[in-house]
Amino acid sequence: MTYLPDTAKPRLAAKVRLKWDEVRQKPLLLFPEGVLVLNRTAHEVVALCDGQRTVAEIVKTLGEKFRSDTIDPDVKELLAKLVGKRFVTVAD
Amino acid sequence: METPRPYSLLCELTYRCPLQCPYCSNPVDFARHTEELTTAEWERVLTEAAALGVVQAHFSGGEPLLRADLPQIVRRARDLGLYTNLSTGGTLFDETTGTQLRAAGLDSLQVSIQDAHAENSDRLAGGAPSFAKKIHAAQIAKQLGFSLTINVVLHRQNLDRIEAIISMAEELGAERLELANSQYNGWALKNRAALLPSRAQVEHAARVADATRQRLAGRMEILYVLPDYFEPFPKACLHGWGRVFMTVAADGAVLPCQTAREIRGLKFENVRDLSLEKIWFESETFCKFRGTDWLPEPCRSCPRKEIDFGGCRCQAFLLTGDATVTDPVCSLAPKHHLVVEALAGAETGANEKLIYRNAVESLRLGKEQANAGLPPEMEPGSAD
Numbered sequence: 001m002t003y004l005p006d007t008a009k010p011r012l013a014a015k016v017r018l019k020w021d022e023v024r025q026k027p028l029l030l031f032p033e034g035v036l037v038l039n040r041t042a043h044e045v046v047a048l049c050d051g052q053r054t055v056a057e058i059v060k061t062l063g064e065k066f067r068s069d070t071i072d073p074d075v076k077e078l079l080a081k082l083v084g085k086r087f088v089t090v091a092d
Numbered sequence: 093m094e095t096p097r098p099y100s101l102l103c104e105l106t107y108r109c110p111l112q113c114p115y116c117s118n119p120v121d122f123a124r125h126t127e128e129l130t131t132a133e134w135e136r137v138l139t140e141a142a143a144l145g146v147v148q149a150h151f152s153g154g155e156p157l158l159r160a161d162l163p164q165i166v167r168r169a170r171d172l173g174l175y176t177n178l179s180t181g182g183t184l185f186d187e188t189t190g191t192q193l194r195a196a197g198l199d200s201l202q203v204s205i206q207d208a209h210a211e212n213s214d215r216l217a218g219g220a221p222s223f224a225k226k227i228h229a230a231q232i233a234k235q236l237g238f239s240l241t242i243n244v245v246l247h248r249q250n251l252d253r254i255e256a257i258i259s260m261a262e263e264l265g266a267e268r269l270e271l272a273n274s275q276y277n278g279w280a281l282k283n284r285a286a287l288l289p290s291r292a293q294v295e296h297a298a299r300v301a302d303a304t305r306q307r308l309a310g311r312m313e314i315l316y317v318l319p320d321y322f323e324p325f326p327k328a329c330l331h332g333w334g335r336v337f338m339t340v341a342a343d344g345a346v347l348p349c350q351t352a353r354e355i356r357g358l359k360f361e362n363v364r365d366l367s368l369e370k371i372w373f374e375s376e377t378f379c380k381f382r383g384t385d386w387l388p389e390p391c392r393s394c395p396r397k398e399i400d401f402g403g404c405r406c407q408a409f410l411l412t413g414d415a416t417v418t419d420p421v422c423s424l425a426p427k428h429h430l431v432v433e434a435l436a437g438a439e440t441g442a443n444e445k446l447i448y449r450n451a452v453e454s455l456r457l458g459k460e461q462a463n464a465g466l467p468p469e470m471e472p473g474s475a476d
Contacts, residue, residue: 015200015239015267017175023097023145030175032200032241032268035099035147086313 001080004055009091010079011051016087018046029087036087045078051091055079095334095373095382097145101174102152102339102350103134105162109154111181112218112448113206115245115280115287118154119353121458123451125343131161133363135168137340140368142172146338150177154342157184163192170197177202179243182229183222190236202241202270203230207249208256216249218448230264241268246297246319247280247287248438254297258304258314266312271301273319276434277351277406279449282457286446288438294322321431325396326403326419333381333405338372346371348378351406355415356461381405381415388417390424 004010012018017030027043029036038046044065048058055076063071082088107122119125129137138149149169156162157180169176178193182203193201205226207213213223233240242261244250250257254271261269273294274280274287301316308314320327330337330349339347345360346368347353353360358380361371372378380386384397391402402408403419411420411430418425447453 014237017199019147019173019175021145021147023143028147030147030199032177032202032239033148033150086310 001077001084003076003080004083004090006054006056006059008055009051009053010049010055010058010083010088011091012046012049013086013089018043031087041074042078045075046082046088049079049082049088096336098141098338098372099146099336100148100150100338101138101141101146102150102337103137103156103165104152104154104339104341104350105129105134105156105159105165106154107342108158109181109449110158110183110219111155111222112450113204113216113245113279114218114283114446114448115247115274116449117275117278117350118449119351120278120282121353121454121461122154122449123454124458125341125345127343129340129342129344129363131164133344134161134165137344137363137368138165138169138172138174140363141338142174144369144372146174148175148177150179152179155181155184157189163189163196166193166198167196170199175199179204180229181217181222182226185229185232187232187236190232190238194236194238199239200241201233201238202243203233204243204245205230205260206244208253208260209250212250212253216446218446218450227264230266234265239268240264240266241270242266243270243272245272245274246289247274248289248293249287249444251289251293251297254300258300262308262312268313269315271297271314271316273317275319275351275404275407276321277404277410278354279447281410282447284434285437286444288321288434289319290439291322291435294319320404320407320419320421321435323421324423326400326407326422328400329404329407329419332383332401334372334378335382338368338378340368346375348381349406352377354406355409358415386416390426391418394424 015031019028019030021028027038044062059072059075062075106128107118166176176198177200178198179202206216210223214221244257276284280287301314305314333348339350340363341347344362344364347360358377361375387397387402391397403422405415408417408419409415412427420427420430
């Protein structure tokens with residue numbers, strides 16, 4: 001797995017959309033021929049992948065939100081997985 | 093258990109098509125179903141689908157670009173918040189249409205190509221030469237900024253060019269290459285003797301796909317689906333009958349999958365008569381094979397029953413004449429010998445003559461099927 005550097009600015013890949021599913025009351029990632037139901041943490045991370053924020057900023061925002069100092073490795077691992085599946089890419 | 097709601101809707105906008113691929117997933121008797129839904133009817137279908145829980149709409153055909161209202165239908169789907177995919181043969185895709193579809197918000201585009209070898213691609217697609225148009229369509233799609241998938245159906249007559257097929261997709265700048273081994277239902281079953289590959293072909297292609305996947309990691313995604321004939325267990329067809337997926341056919345018939353029309357004896361409700369919600373939750377056909385309660389042995393006591401749900405119902409019917417039995421591709425199925433015999437036939441050479449998917453053949457084969465007691469595929473000898 002490739003971890004993103006703290007300064008990288010992740011964003012959703014062009015083919016991917018984040019959607020709040022009103023019927024199921026769940027967050028979804030939509031992509032060609034597939035759907036991924038996100039858990040709460042994944043939703044929070046994906047929602048911050050806007051190509052503006054850096055990895056460090058995303059970690060900081062979520063750490064504050066969840067009042068946790070130990071969220072760093074979880075967020076970074078999740079981002080690495082999302083990049084591996086090409087749902088998330090790094091803004092130039 | 094609560095009945096799940098569908099995530100995905102396949103809209104087969106028309107059964108008309110300029111191509112005649114001999115492994116088409118449309119029903120063999122497609123030419124009988126000519127009353128296409130109107131634009132307003134498709135818009136209503138999409139609205140009902142979104143309310144039912146569908147989040148993805150796949151538009152295919154036949155050739156969906158034969159519908160002049162395609163951009164309008166796509167726009168409607170996007171307005172409803174659906175993710176939109178288009179599967180096209182590419183021959184009718186030009187800059188004007190592409191621009192309209194882009195403006196309508198189409199999320200993803202898939203162009204099918206039959207082979208990397210121009211003449212062979214043209215021969216397999218039947219009808220007028222199509223290869224050059226397909227390449228052009230893929231190039232335009234890239235220029236317009238679409239997320240492009242190239243789809244190539246694999247079989248005996250193109251598997252040996254797997255390397256060239258991958259190079260072609262790479263050169264076209266595809267983000268995704270779907271190497272889909274032909275599924276032997278419907279038209280492909282009629283052509284099985286000409287299309288079913290040898291094990292060596294399939295395994296070589298799998299190795300090449302695997303190596304290339306690593307080489308192109310991060311650039312082009314490669315999907316290689318092993319043909320179920322070569323696997324010990326069946327596929328989880330559609331992740332289970334009536335579980336995540338539904339199809340609305342060109343004439344409004346609602347099907348659990350696009351080939352289900354091949355199963356004789358099932359009644360398919362129509363969106364012109366009933367709501368999608370009622371059909372999904374209450375129709376006899378959708379309830380018939382949903383879940384695992386209906387399963388026969390050896391599936392019923394099998395630890396894999398929640399993984400593959402007994403396999404493909406269409407394949408069970410087409411090979412044995414009975415849709416309620418274990419999919420014969422399963423090595424544990426009582427009728428597995430039907431598949432073993434077909435595979436043995438494929439090792440010793442094949443009949444190359446193809447039956448093309450066109451209206452004339454469709455009417456002829458449809459009549460033949462209606463008259464027959466059981467489908468001809470029941471006889472093991474049909475693999476030649």
